[in-house]
Amino acid sequence: MTSLTTGLKGRSELGVALLLGAAGVLVFLDANGLVTPYSKSDPVGPKTVPFIVAGMLVVCAVLLAINVLRGGKGEAEGGEDVDLTHPADWKTVLPLAGAFILNILLIDWAGWVISGTVLFWGSVLALGSRHFVRDGLISVALSLLTFYGFYLGLGIALPAGLLEGIL
Amino acid sequence: MDVWSSLMDGFATALTPMNFVYAVIGVILGTAVGVLPGLGPAMTVALLLPVTYALEPTSAFIMFAGIYYGGMYGGSTTSILLNTPGESSSVVTAIEGNKMAKAGRAAQALATAAIGSFVAGTIGTALLAVCAPIVVKFAVSLGAPSYFAIMVLALLAVTAVLGSSRLRGFASLGLGLAIGLVGMDSVTGQRRLTFGQPLLADGLDIVVVAVAIFAVGEALWVAAHLRRTPLHAIPVGQPWMGKSDWKRSWKPWLRGTAFGFPFGALPAGGAEIPTFLSYVTEKRLSKHPEEFGKGAIEGVAGPEAANNAAAAGTLTPMLALGLPTNATAAVMLAAFTSYGIQPGPQLFESQGPLVWALIASLFIGNLLLLIINLPLAPLWAKLLQLPRPYLYAGILFFATLGAYSVNLQAFDLVILLILGALGFMMRRFGLPVLPLILGVILGPRIEGQLRKTLQLSAGDPAGLLGEPIALGIYVIIALILVWPFAYKLIRRNRPERRPLIPANSGAADYSD
Amino acid sequence: MTVVVGYVPTPEGEAALTQAIAEARKSNTTLVLINSSKGEATVDNRFAQEGDIHDIEQRLASQGIQYLVKRPVRGHDAAAEVLDAAEEHNADLIVIGLRRRTPVGKLIMGSTSQRILLEADCPVLAVKAG
Numbered sequence: 001m002t003s004l005t006t007g008l009k010g011r012s013e014l015g016v017a018l019l020l021g022a023a024g025v026l027v028f029l030d031a032n033g034l035v036t037p038y039s040k041s042d043p044v045g046p047k048t049v050p051f052i053v054a055g056m057l058v059v060c061a062v063l064l065a066i067n068v069l070r071g072g073k074g075e076a077e078g079g080e081d082v083d084l085t086h087p088a089d090w091k092t093v094l095p096l097a098g099a100f101i102l103n104i105l106l107i108d109w110a111g112w113v114i115s116g117t118v119l120f121w122g123s124v125l126a127l128g129s130r131h132f133v134r135d136g137l138i139s140v141a142l143s144l145l146t147f148y149g150f151y152l153g154l155g156i157a158l159p160a161g162l163l164e165g166i167l
Numbered sequence: 168m169d170v171w172s173s174l175m176d177g178f179a180t181a182l183t184p185m186n187f188v189y190a191v192i193g194v195i196l197g198t199a200v201g202v203l204p205g206l207g208p209a210m211t212v213a214l215l216l217p218v219t220y221a222l223e224p225t226s227a228f229i230m231f232a233g234i235y236y237g238g239m240y241g242g243s244t245t246s247i248l249l250n251t252p253g254e255s256s257s258v259v260t261a262i263e264g265n266k267m268a269k270a271g272r273a274a275q276a277l278a279t280a281a282i283g284s285f286v287a288g289t290i291g292t293a294l295l296a297v298c299a300p301i302v303v304k305f306a307v308s309l310g311a312p313s314y315f316a317i318m319v320l321a322l323l324a325v326t327a328v329l330g331s332s333r334l335r336g337f338a339s340l341g342l343g344l345a346i347g348l349v350g351m352d353s354v355t356g357q358r359r360l361t362f363g364q365p366l367l368a369d370g371l372d373i374v375v376v377a378v379a380i381f382a383v384g385e386a387l388w389v390a391a392h393l394r395r396t397p398l399h400a401i402p403v404g405q406p407w408m409g410k411s412d413w414k415r416s417w418k419p420w421l422r423g424t425a426f427g428f429p430f431g432a433l434p435a436g437g438a439e440i441p442t443f444l445s446y447v448t449e450k451r452l453s454k455h456p457e458e459f460g461k462g463a464i465e466g467v468a469g470p471e472a473a474n475n476a477a478a479a480g481t482l483t484p485m486l487a488l489g490l491p492t493n494a495t496a497a498v499m500l501a502a503f504t505s506y507g508i509q510p511g512p513q514l515f516e517s518q519g520p521l522v523w524a525l526i527a528s529l530f531i532g533n534l535l536l537l538i539i540n541l542p543l544a545p546l547w548a549k550l551l552q553l554p555r556p557y558l559y560a561g562i563l564f565f566a567t568l569g570a571y572s573v574n575l576q577a578f579d580l581v582i583l584l585i586l587g588a589l590g591f592m593m594r595r596f597g598l599p600v601l602p603l604i605l606g607v608i609l610g611p612r613i614e615g616q617l618r619k620t621l622q623l624s625a626g627d628p629a630g631l632l633g634e635p636i637a638l639g640i641y642v643i644i645a646l647i648l649v650w651p652f653a654y655k656l657i658r659r660n661r662p663e664r665r666p667l668i669p670a671n672s673g674a675a676d677y678s679d
Numbered sequence: 680m681t682v683v684v685g686y687v688p689t690p691e692g693e694a695a696l697t698q699a700i701a702e703a704r705k706s707n708t709t710l711v712l713i714n715s716s717k718g719e720a721t722v723d724n725r726f727a728q729e730g731d732i733h734d735i736e737q738r739l740a741s742q743g744i745q746y747l748v749k750r751p752v753r754g755h756d757a758a759a760e761v762l763d764a765a766e767e768h769n770a771d772l773i774v775i776g777l778r779r780r781t782p783v784g785k786l787i788m789g790s791t792s793q794r795i796l797l798e799a800d801c802p803v804l805a806v807k808a809g
Contacts (some may be wrong), residue, residue: 001593016596020338027345043626044618046352049610050359051342056422062337067334074335074597081204081394081555083720088391088595096563097584103567104580112571119567123560127390128754129307129719146473146568154221170740204721249722397723398714618777 060138095126111161116143177523197237208238209494242356263466287472291479308514343606384590423472431480691776703762
């Protein structure tokens with residue numbers, strides 16, 4: 001029943017159990033630190049629900065670990081555009097995350113127009129589009145449009161960053 | 168409160184030029200999103216949440232409702248024309264619909280789906296308009312104990328009844344509740360799970376959570392498993408139906424509606440069960456049972472109607488009790504909260520005009536959807552040729568934009584990324600997403616009701632059972648929790664148990 | 680040594696395939712069938728589905744032709760794929776299908792066929808449907 005691959009796969013789902021357990025412990029420790037003088041108007045107190053949640057998480061973690069070790073598997077989510085026969089395509093996901101992180105780093109000091117362009121361009125590149133120039137132009141256009149659109153239409157001023165004064 | 172006059176007032180509001188425009192935008196967006204793979208109405212509403220801050224709540228909800236219904240129409244177009252079906256509630260339509268399309272009857276399949284959706288949607292919305300006030304009247308008499316019990320039931324039903332693995336459902340719920348705990352405790356003002364970060368003191372914005380889980384998580388997941396080999400879309404002209412098609416469709420439409428609405432309205436319902444039930448029923452009642460599996464029009468008419476009626480049904484507990492039973496309803500509930508509107512039985516009282524305008528706009532939306540889907544179905548199918556890099560990059564782009572615009576804080580984007588990664592992990596390991604989002608939305612409210620209950624009973628836990636309704640609900644909850652174990656026990660003791668039946672994925676070992 | 684045919688599931692593609700089969704038989708060479716897609720969209724009606732490919736392979740086998748079916752999906756356009764295959768397999772001949780065009784259409788030829796015609800190193804046979 002447990003071939004090597006099942007064993008390895010099982011191990012990765014144990015990570016989930018670990019996460020759940022860690023979350024549970026975290027919630028418990030955090031709630032433990034709360035100060036709760038007993039009050040008539042609030043007999044439950046701010047600790048009760050966190051304790052219940054923490055307990056739930058830890059119990060789930062343990063049960064999940066048992067389930068996984070016995071060979072149970074969570075079913076990965078399918079969809080019209082999803083092809084589950086291959087393992088996750090990290091060559092696509094990691095650059096996507098990278099573009100996302102770049103945006104986070106750039107948005108406040110370089111401004112939305114630049115960071116949004118980087119985000120969109122990086123994302124389309126990561127997803128396999130090869131029309132470099134066309135994509136770059138679309139990215140800039142999108143960022144500019146949303147920049148002005150949000151300001152004029154919704155009154156939300158996205159950061160102009162480096163292009164302050166020009167925009 | 169007279170239903171008819173409230174509804175008429177609702178129509179007056181919904182038909183103002185601005186609201187009508189939003190309805191049109193909503194249905195167009197909804198259909199597009201339903202057709203396009205990888206997107207969905209829940210994700211779209213989530214992405215639009217930040218944008219709608221600047222809008223009137225009424226207009227925003229009219230648009231959301233349009234997206235909700237539209238998603239269903241678009242979804243059936245894709246499942247009929249594409250040789251691989253998508254989301255679970257369209258799977259049943261695809262069984263017969265795709266076969267019909269392959270046999271050259273795509274036009275009829277699309278027509279019966281669209282008209283059936285319209286019939287079911289209209290009847291369903293009418294039922295909503297009638298039932299919701301009744302439920303509200305009943306619910307207003309409930310006190311904190313019963314309300315607490317109902318919310319627990321709703322959470323449990325979604326977690327333990329739907330989905331393939333209850334354990335993972337509970338795990339997901341736990342995570343959602345934990346996320347909902349972050350921030351200041353409403354009663355004592357103490358900070359929970361903020362780790363000293365001042366930016367977390369206000370809690371995690373539900374918009375950011377929704378966008379992260381539904382949009383970013385989904386986009387990352389699909390990007391990791393993008394289908395490489397293109398599919399074929401069966402070409403089709405304008406949808407239409409012949410006389411015999413009409414004759415064979417109208418009863419399944421009505422029966423489908425009858426199946427769909429009640430299941431949609433139940434907390435544990437959802438759309439999968441009624442569509443399946445409708446299919447099975449139509450097969451049994453059909454005068455042409457041999458056609459099933461090869462393209463029987465009843466197999467499209469019934470399930471499609473069930474689907475749309477269930478959607479209308481889902482709105483009943485959502486509007487009347489503030490309990491969402493599917494992802495889109497959950498996100499719409501989040502929208503209520505972000506507008507500062509408290510969902511629940513008092514919604515009809517406090518925001519009556521908005522709710523009735525919403526319901527009226529559902530009727531309008533249904534009609535609009537029929538008009539844009541029936542003649543334009545082939546055009547919508549062309550959307551499937553959109554290059555996917557732009558689609559998914561666009562999702563990430565607008566997700567980022569939306570999440571940032573909530574507070575103009577880059578920190579929110581960090582949360583977006585972390586929770587997006589969580590969403591990715593959940594999809595990879597089969598943890599259902601709905602319990603998590605329900606935990607985030609309902610968790611604080613459940614806690615509030617719990618504290619109120621025990622406050623009223625001065626700390627006495629018996630106060631939880633104070634009301635007869637609460638008691639009854641706890642009995643139901645106990646049944647739901649105990650049922651699977653009881654079932655296993657019954658199976659063990661059955662004398663006709665054959666020892667050669669393989670155990671289910673090795674999880675249970677019967678030979679002990 | 681090989682005949683490369685750019686196939687699409689259209690009348691023109693079918694005509695090209697029929698012609699390519701005839702050519703392959705005449706000179707007793709291998710037939711390389713290319714049916715590609717950029718793979719950018721969910722739907723590409725020019726990408727043959729499993730069932731069609733199966734039928735084609737049966738047809739080729741029953742006619743006793745040595746064949747190779749390639750269905751690359753790697754973001755390149757059709758012309759590039761056909762030209763790549765021609766180079767890789769030392770094609771003696773490329774067969775493609777051409778659509779009959781309206782008077783205006785004749786002014787702007789299909790870019791795929793044009794590129795193949797202009798950039799191929801070997802003779803190109805352009806076939807019309809019907």
